[in-house]
Amino acid sequence: MxxxxxxxxxxxxxxxxxxxxxxxxxxxxxxxxxxxxxxxxxxxxxxxxxxxxxxxxxxxxxxxVVFPDHERCLADMTAFLAAGADDDEPVRRVCDAARLVLRMYAENPAFSVQRYRLTKRVPGLRAYELSVVWRYERALAEYLRGRFAGRRDGILRADVIAAAVVAAHNNALRSWLRSDGRDDAEAAVDHALGHVQAAFGAAPAPPAGEGPEDVVVVVARRGAPLWRVVQELESVRGRG
Amino acid sequence: MxxxxxxxxxxxxxxxxxxxxxxxxxxxxxxxxxxxxxxxxxxxxxxxxxxxxxxxxxxxxxxxVVFPDHERCLADMTAFLAAGADDDEPVRRVCDAARLVLRMYAENPAFSVQRYRLTKRVPGLRAYELSVVWRYERALAEYLRGRFAGRRDGILRADVIAAAVVAAHNNALRSWLRSDGRDDAEAAVDHALGHVQAAFGAAPAPPAGEGPEDVVVVVARRGAPLWRVVQELESVRGRG
Missing domain, CATH: 1.10.10.60 (Homeodomain-like)
Known part of the structure; x- marks a missing residue:
């Protein structure tokens, strides 16, 4: 070579x-x-x-041959999810699993960018890629279905979160590919997945010394858009 | 026939x-x-x-020929989104657009169930279906990108919400298909999309007589899962 x-x-x-x-x-x-x-x-x-x-x-x-590393990456992701502990926060775990895929791309920027251009031009390859993306999404959803088993709407919740994680990942991946692999891929995916975690995930565990009495009070107009309230809530919770 | x-x-x-x-x-x-x-x-x-x-x-x-109505349905969906008003709540609008797809299936239960069984057995048809689903998702995302233009993370937000809407729709559709078309498809999709609207959408406009001074107060532990807080917020806001 x-x-x-x-x-x-x-x-x-x-x-x-x-x-x-x-x-x-x-x-x-x-x-x-x-x-x-x-x-x-x-x-x-x-x-x-x-x-x-x-x-x-x-x-x-x-x-x-256009996607030579996806089988290995799918196997790695499945193993990563299976190796999780029972007290892993599930949304964080699937976000970390998605990071494995981005890393596969980021390890070979020139190859990934070449393939991106090729895939955009060839409809058959785009169809192939959709089927690969679907398999990643199913792997994430299967893990979440297991973690949410017995919860009300557990399957629905699992499917929606898996799709959101994949969409956020792909948004970051595409931005990075369009920068010809020059941007910081990890920073882009952290930012995108942060969005999903804010919508669906649990907050980080409180630092030592903060007890369960540590409370946040949110006051909102009844008609305020929910996303604005959540954004505010997130920023308040983020403050030490 | x-x-x-x-x-x-x-x-x-x-x-x-x-x-x-x-x-x-x-x-x-x-x-x-x-x-x-x-x-x-x-x-x-x-x-x-x-x-x-x-x-x-x-x-x-x-x-x-296996999916004879998708082109028409995609065109209907695109037209529906384009006909929206500037003050439509965007997440509600894409959820309503997704309902058009479910209605297409629900109009012909026997045909939809037959096709579902056929598609499960033939890998080539599953791949075709993925490409159709992807086109619906792009139509929803394009609409949201337009509505969120200029907002911070507008494209990311659009892509994630479009994926979540499609996943929720497909979850409801699959449940209905597995019931051999006997369950209430509209109720299933309303329930599933309600989940997405709770996570991403704005609350309904306040009834007449409720002014902007009408407030909701939520008190939450700092470590409480965000979705629990949002659920509580939603239920409080829902009360007259």
């Missing part, structure tokens, strides 16, 4: 290029040179110097 | 069966008898007694 390649290199990080990395690098070189639709799996394996069967050992289809 | 057919009948409602309706009815009869993958467009047009070109005049692909 040339040093100018933007393909993600798990092998590179370990100091060597794997066949899988070589296939991804060859695929992206051709997608950028010729276009995605005009590139065949045969073209990719010829450039990478391997056989067709090697390609399909790693990637079920040509689309999968 | 036979009276036992569950295909949606815009023509039926007007008292006559259109060629489009006949194609949908023929397609679903074959999908249920032989399976979706085993049915070709040629099979469908043969049963409907029309030519291939007639099929493609109405439906770009075989997948589109």
């Amino acid at each position: 040339s040093s100018s390649s933007a393909a993600p290199g798990r092998g590179d990080r370990a100091g060597k290029t794997t066949m899988r990395d070589a296939l991804v690098a060859a695929a992206f070189r051709l997608f950028l040179e010729r276009g995605y639709e005009q590139t065949t799996v045969d073209d990719i394996v010829a450039l990478a110097g391997v056989g067709r069967r090697s390609f399909f050992r790693y990637f079920p289809s040509k689309e999968d | 036979s009276s036992s057919s569950a295909a949606p009948g815009r023509g039926d409602r007007a008292g006559k069966t259109t060629m489009r309706d006949a194609l949908v009815a023929a397609a679903f009869r074959l999908f249920l008898e032989r399976g979706y993958e085993q049915t070709t467009v040629d099979d469908i047009v043969a049963l409907a007694g029309v030519g291939r070109r007639s099929f493609f005049r109405y439906f770009p692909s075989k997948e589109d």
Whole structure:
């Protein structure tokens, strides 16, 4: 793999290029040179110097080579959620799980930005991406359904929060991709997820010394928009 | 179209069966008898007694005949949002827009339930459905982005609320489909969307006679979950 390649290199990080990395690098070189639709799996394996069967050992289809890290990331996210403790605040936990996905993108800015441009141009890849996003959302919703089991509207609540987390994550991710990977991805996602936590999450545990008697009083006009009241409430609660 | 057919009948409602309706009815009869993958467009047009070109005049692909009303519903939703007044509460407006989609399903319970079972079995149709859902979500988000233009985090807020509305709608829709279309679809979606409005929307306008001096006081522990505080706030504000 040339040093100018933007393909993600798990092998590179370990100091060597794997066949899988070589296939991804060859695929992206051709997608950028010729276009995605005009590139065949045969073209990719010829450039990478391997056989067709090697390609399909790693990637079920040509689309999968465009998103080589999502399966691993989905597995990481599922494991992360399963490893949570019973007293984890559930909304915070799913926000932290979403951060794993952003980190995958942020680890390889040049590759992520290339793929973003490619995906925008190819409808089939956008459809593929939607199905991947849906799987992340289902993983988050499944975790929340478990945590909210037995609560009134637990499933509804789980589904709505999972969707909100994914939307906030994608909003931050898109902003970062549009900055060509130059902005601070972590700061963007923290900001976006903070919004979801403010709407749905529990407040942080009170610092030591503050007892349950420590109260906040909110006075609001009956007709005031609820989001304004919540915003005010958040800012008051945030003050030491 | 036979009276036992569950295909949606815009023509039926007007008292006559259109060629489009006949194609949908023929397609679903074959999908249920032989399976979706085993049915070709040629099979469908043969049963409907029309030519291939007639099929493609109405439906770009075989997948589109499975979701014959979404284009119209998307257009209706976009028109509904565009026709809104400047003083419409934005979250309420997108919730009302989502109700249009549910109504499309609820108008033809038997057809909707048939399609739900078919879509669950065919991965390609699930992918198609995700792309339709994404278009509804974008329509809602675009409207909200316009309404929140100039506000801090307006785009983020728009995207998160649109996703939450779609998730709540889909939660209600799935519950109704699982009841084989027997439950009250409108009540289910009202309940689900009420959840989103409680989290993000403004309260209803105060009844006549209540002035801006009419206040609500909420006292909460600093560590109390925000959603509990909001729930309390909502219930207090709801009381006359």
